[in-house]
Structure formats: structure tokens, C-alpha cells
Amino acid sequence: MTEQFSTLSGWMIPFTKAMDACQIDTTKALQVAGFESQFVSDQESRIAVGKFDKLLDYCNQQNGRQDFSIQVAKQFHPGVFHALSYAMMTSGTLKDAMVRLAQFKRVVSNTCLLKMVEDDADLIFDLNVFDYHDTNRKVLSRDVTETFLATMVQFSREVLGSDLILKKVKFCFPKPNYSIQYLTDFFQCEVEYNAQTSVLVFDSYQASRPLLGSNPEISQAHDKLLNDLIGRVNKDDLTHAVVNKIYQSLSMGAPSQSDIANDLNLSLRNFQRKLNALGTSYKDILETTRKKITLDYLDQKHLSLSEISYLVGFSNTSNFNRAFRRWTNTSPGEYRANH
Numbered sequence: 001m002t003e004q005f006s007t008l009s010g011w012m013i014p015f016t017k018a019m020d021a022c023q024i025d026t027t028k029a030l031q032v033a034g035f036e037s038q039f040v041s042d043q044e045s046r047i048a049v050g051k052f053d054k055l056l057d058y059c060n061q062q063n064g065r066q067d068f069s070i071q072v073a074k075q076f077h078p079g080v081f082h083a084l085s086y087a088m089m090t091s092g093t094l095k096d097a098m099v100r101l102a103q104f105k106r107v108v109s110n111t112c113l114l115k116m117v118e119d120d121a122d123l124i125f126d127l128n129v130f131d132y133h134d135t136n137r138k139v140l141s142r143d144v145t146e147t148f149l150a151t152m153v154q155f156s157r158e159v160l161g162s163d164l165i166l167k168k169v170k171f172c173f174p175k176p177n178y179s180i181q182y183l184t185d186f187f188q189c190e191v192e193y194n195a196q197t198s199v200l201v202f203d204s205y206q207a208s209r210p211l212l213g214s215n216p217e218i219s220q221a222h223d224k225l226l227n228d229l230i231g232r233v234n235k236d237d238l239t240h241a242v243v244n245k246i247y248q249s250l251s252m253g254a255p256s257q258s259d260i261a262n263d264l265n266l267s268l269r270n271f272q273r274k275l276n277a278l279g280t281s282y283k284d285i286l287e288t289t290r291k292k293i294t295l296d297y298l299d300q301k302h303l304s305l306s307e308i309s310y311l312v313g314f315s316n317t318s319n320f321n322r323a324f325r326r327w328t329n330t331s332p333g334e335y336r337a338n339h
Helices: 009-021 026-033 049-063 068-073 083-089 094-103 142-160 181-187 216-233 238-252 257-263 268-277 282-298 305-311 317-328 332-338
Strands: 006-008 046-048 112-118 122-129 166-170 190-192 198-203
Touching: 006 009, 006 049, 009 026, 009 046, 009 049, 009 068, 026 049, 046 049, 049 068, 049 142, 068 142, 068 181, 083 094, 083 142, 083 216, 094 112, 094 122, 094 142, 122 142, 142 166, 142 181, 142 198, 166 181, 181 190, 216 238, 216 282, 238 257, 238 268, 238 282, 238 305, 257 268, 257 282, 268 282, 282 305, 282 317, 282 332, 305 317, 305 332, 317 332
Parallel strands: 166 190
Antiparallel strands: 006 046, 112 122, 122 198, 166 198
């Protein structure tokens, strides 16, 4: 049962760097936790999450304290999330980066649900960890959850600046019976326990500021890589397979659902039935994908509106303008001017 929940092996980069920094015998630690040598070099392989829990426990024992989760977070490396890290780092804002993480979460792990909740003052990064069906135990332990949330804060500080304000951190676990001062020192805010889900609460204004490395062209290129990667990670994910096919052919005109069905070796009726079972349709997926790509292109100032219209598969600008107004209640030109 445990083996079905996994995460990306890119996590080995900050883990091994943290072990080196703490003078822990890496070879022995990986052996104790049950890691195989190929996981260290193959960044697209998947690792059972329980092994990371064992590794954290061993490293905490070797250090004689409980803060190895923070040591890992401080060693953040873009390779942790494969192409997703680079797409996030070149996003327009921290909010955009977190939305990308939620969208492509499946690249990183299948252990949880991620969502973003925003109001006038707060941007809430919500991590809802799955339970094992047989024991109702959380798939991610407290130490692993600490590591992930601390890594997201470290990432946010690096892309936004050291003045990042974190309002609150919540964990869906009981408070441990040891000092959590190391968490308070790292997060620099209130830390709560026994919450329904684990969350990071950011300042909404800060989360809407441009990132230091914002580059919409690079970010969009990595989106294409991510859709392809998800297709390799989960060959049964029909929605992402459809999105990937749309990405590949949209600049030559919007593909019909018959075209997509043929590319996926499905009959049109079977294709429609499968999408309906997922609660969606080809039209919905095409509209959502077109909208997302269009908004990314509008951030690229060198592209004219007519060029964008062509790139997202519209035969004329009138149809493009009508579709854009349907998506946003404004025109492409007004949207670009206001954003």
C-alpha cells in the first residue's frame, strides 16, 4: 500500500547537500532508509515517500536534534521539481508560481491536493495530505510535511527577496513534544498545529509583486515540458494528454476533437465518453488551455495581438477578441494595458 505514494527523486539533491553540510555519512544514511543508488542520479524516477520519512528520522538522530527538515529546505535547488521549478522561478508573480505548482503538482508527487485561496489580504497555500486507506494515517509524516512547506518558503524568499512576509503556518498534526523553536526561527511567524490542512499564509500584496527572474517566454516553454512530463509520469491521465496535444498543434489552428481522438488512438465516441466520466469535455479543455496560453503571451510585449491570435489557433482577430471577452469580460488590448 505504501509504495503507491511517491515523489520526484529530485528531492535527493537538497537531501544529499544537507547531509554533507551536517557531516552525515550519505552512503550509510541512504542505505538505512532503503534508497537505491540510481535514485541519486535519475531525476525523473519516483521514490516511495516513506523512504524520505526514514531518512529524515535517521538524520535527526545523527544530528541529535529535530531540525533536519529545515536543513533540507535551506539547500533548495531548482532540480527538486524538475522543469516545474524553472517554470515557477520565471513566473510573473509568487501567486502565479504557486498556481503553477498546484496545476502541475502531479509532477512532484501524488500524495496530496494543493490549492490556492486568495482574499483581499491573504494568499493561502493549502496542502491537503491524503490518508492511507487501511490505517487512516497521513501519507506524509509531520517531518516530510515540514520539509515541503519549509522548501516552499525558501523558494519564495529566493524568487521574491529576503523581505518576504509569512503571516502564519499551520500543520495538520498534533504539536510535537519537543521544542519547535527551529520552526519559529525559520518561518518567522506563528506556527499552529491540529489544523484541518497544512497551510502557508502569505501577504496577498507581496504575492502579487513581480518576481526577480520573471520571464514569461521561458515559463511558457517549461509549461510545455511539464505537460509532456506528466504524460510520461501518468500515461492514464487523459486530460493532460489532451492538453499536451493541444499545445503541440495550436499554432497551426485549433485541433478538432476528432483529430485529438485519432492521435490518442481512441474512437470519437470513446474519447467523449472518457472525458465525460472525468467531468469535462474537449471544448472545456480547449477553452481553458487557449485562455492560459493567451494570458501568458500577453505578458510578452514583443508579440502583437494579431500574432497572439494566430498562435492560439484563431483564423481571424474578430473571433479571438470575442473569445477573449468571453474569458475575461474585457478586450485583449485593455487586459494588456491594465496588467
